[in-house]
Amino acid sequence: MSGILYLNSLEEGTNKVSLEIPGVDLAIEHQDMISVGTYSAELEIEKRSTEFIVRCKAEATHKLQCARCLEPYDAVYAFDFTFVINCVKLQEVAGEGSSDDYYLIDDSTNEFDITPLIRERLLLALPMKPLCSPDCKGLCPKCGTDLNKSTCDCVKDQVDERWSELKKLRQQPGGN
Secondary structure: OOOEEEHHHOOOEEEEEEEEEOHHHHOOOOOOEEEOOOEEEEEEEEEEOOEEEEEEEEEEEEEEEOOOOOOEEEEEEEEEEEEEEEEEOHHHOOOOOOOOOEEEEEOOOOEEEOHHHHHHHHHHHOOOOOOOOOOOOOEOOOOOOEOOOOOOOOOOOOOOHHHHHHHHHHHOOOOO
């Protein structure tokens, strides 16, 4: 995997690292995602003895399918996050563990994979209803015409007969 930080190769102080994480490595399954692009991550890592403060800026473009018109479109995702890695002798640490932004790893470990962190943030960033644009008109429910590209001759004012009694109430005096 290409999202691996090699901790022993970092010098004391501030280090800059660039990573490219192929979308395949993120293993994302989402019903509206057509393809996952490559993630680029720019990391600023501050090493203080056995502690690493990592500031990450990640960015990628993915192809999603619009929920209204079903056309594919490019969606750009960019996010920043910070986390801390602490290398310790795990057998000496009792009762402490990793949390969302703080990771305890064994001091004999040289590698830390940020791919799961990127994956988690991408999943949280994905929209529940992806739209190619906020004003997407979608498809005609009768004929399937893409209403963003053309119009159709379907009757739009057809009223569901189950609501006819309510319509009668509105027509009575005092009805709104």
